């Protein structure tokens with residue numbers, strides 16, 4: 001089936017063209033011919049990486065990227081690493097909202113998504129890491145031939161380029177010569193030195209392959225132009241590729257008539273392809289933070305918040321290319337399994353809760369989650385040490401006793417929560433924002449697993465050399481959170497997202513609720529692929545942009561190979 005895609009974009013949208021025909025640096029398209037070989041909807045992380053590779057590999061093809069947000073290539077709020085977080089909730093953010101979540105005391109929260117050329121890679125906090133090899137292998141196990149560690153590490157390496165001003169600090173073995181520049185921070189506050197020896201003392205070996213630097217993917221495109229006519233029909237000669245991200249790609253498909261009948265009928269959309277999996281399987285990483293005040297004399301990134309002169313002079317240094325507190329993302333990450341963090345290494349109760357929740361499920365995704373519990377090489381928990389305050393309440397207000405103090409936070413995250421949610425078109429307003437229901441903490445396993453993870457943070461704080469740098473715990477405050485009930489209350493009241501929605505368009509066989517197959521083509525269609533975080537079939541224990549780049553690299557290889565095969569066939 002050949003499909004027409006319904007994409008509503010705003011007058012500020014940007015577009016970029018590569019290949020013959022109008023060039024991306026034109027002020028506007030030179031021709032009125034609105035047909036292109038490949039149309040990519042969404043100029044974000046995956047979309048732009050894919051467009052770059054297609055324009056390199058298909059010299060004669062005309063490729064169009066349509067992006068709902070503006071181009072902001074020179075905006076220092078995006079480009080300066082020390083300003084990470086400053087664009088959240090602002091003009092480059094879709095600012096979506098979830099439905100009230102019973103598991104977290106009916107709280108609602110914002111779902112931050114980049115609405116700018118570069119997408120969420122322009123807004124994120126720049127962690128660059130990978131999951132365990134068996135997690136990528138699990139993608140093949142659930143029915144996607146060729147999607148495994150070997151192919152993914154090769155694709156992720158193809159995207160990345162480890163180097164820059166301090167590449168000598170990198171002790172890892174990975175990394176290629178790709179367009180995404182990744183570096184280890186060169187600016188380290190003194191108190192950061194305690195992180196690696198402390199987690200080593202707790203049994204987690206060191207791994208210095210984690211990198212972080214702002215290199216959003218928009219920088220790889222030719223200069224884009226702003227669309228002058230937001231309403232017009234554009235035709236794809238070969239195929240349309242949805243790269244609008246894990247929230248909007250399913251939404252666009254439903255608007256186009258692909259999805260489950262009840263959802264489409266409620267929104268008054270005629271069904272063209274029956275695919276019950278569209279928008280299902282919403283997965284996210286969840287987290288809780290504890291903050292500590294640092295010993296007097298130690299400085300943290302909080303100083304950029306409470307000392308404007310310091311912030312301005314550090315920013316000026318960064319602009320001049322000098323070592324600066326604005327240089328990077330200060331912090332460290334450790335991954336662990338439940339046995340490593342639970343008292344006495346006893347994960348029996350948690351395993352039993354997991355089997356209660358999904359033991360009877362026939363879904364290959366649930367079966368994988370249970371298998372992962374048996375594999376010590378697969379992390380279940382992420383422990384982040386973050387320089388400065390990162391809790392729910394925000395840095396203490398001006399005038400409060402803690403204003404002007406320096407802090408650090410420990411963040412505990414769940415890598416394989418069992419809850420699975422959904423994102424669907426809004427029946428009351430199909431053209432508006434989708435209904436996002438992640439079903440956070442909707443089962444006892446996830447609640448107890450998160451409690452177990454966050455209780456390990458005070459353990460880190462009590463261990464030397466970390467212990468000596470800390471003055472007191474002030475969020476949540478040991479005196480108020482002691483009993484099991486209090487920990488549960490704390491976790492349900494303060495849980496936040498790590499902002500990794502994925503799987504909403506899972507690459508799986510159709511019989512298992514899949515939406516795309518191993519070639520990333522939407523089941524039941526011939527001219528439509530999806531290339532973004534939504535196709536991830538099994539959730540991974542990593543920040544997911546590295547995988548998204550890898551998916552885009554693999555998609556580009558497939559599309560280029562398909563095109564070459566077609567061209568060859570047409571010569572005969």
Ligand SMILES: Cc1cc2nc3c(=O)[nH]c(=O)nc-3n(C[C@H](O)[C@H](O)[C@H](O)COP(=O)(O)OP(=O)(O)OC[C@H]3O[C@@H](n4cnc5c(N)ncnc54)[C@H](O)[C@@H]3O)c2cc1C
Nearest residue numbers: 042044045046068119120124125126127245533543544545
């Ligand atoms: C606050 C935050 C911090 C994060 N930190 C990290 C981190 O440190 N490390 C990490 O690995 N990951 C991180 N992530 C996650 C990671 O950045 C994303 O998972 C990844 O960038 C998603 O890539 P994508 O291509 O799927 O979607 P996106 O990059 O979001 O791209 C989708 C694009 O499609 C556009 N679009 C949507 N609808 C339409 C439409 N109708 N028409 C045209 N265009 C449209 C959007 O504007 C956007 O540009 C973070 C995410 C957030 C929100």
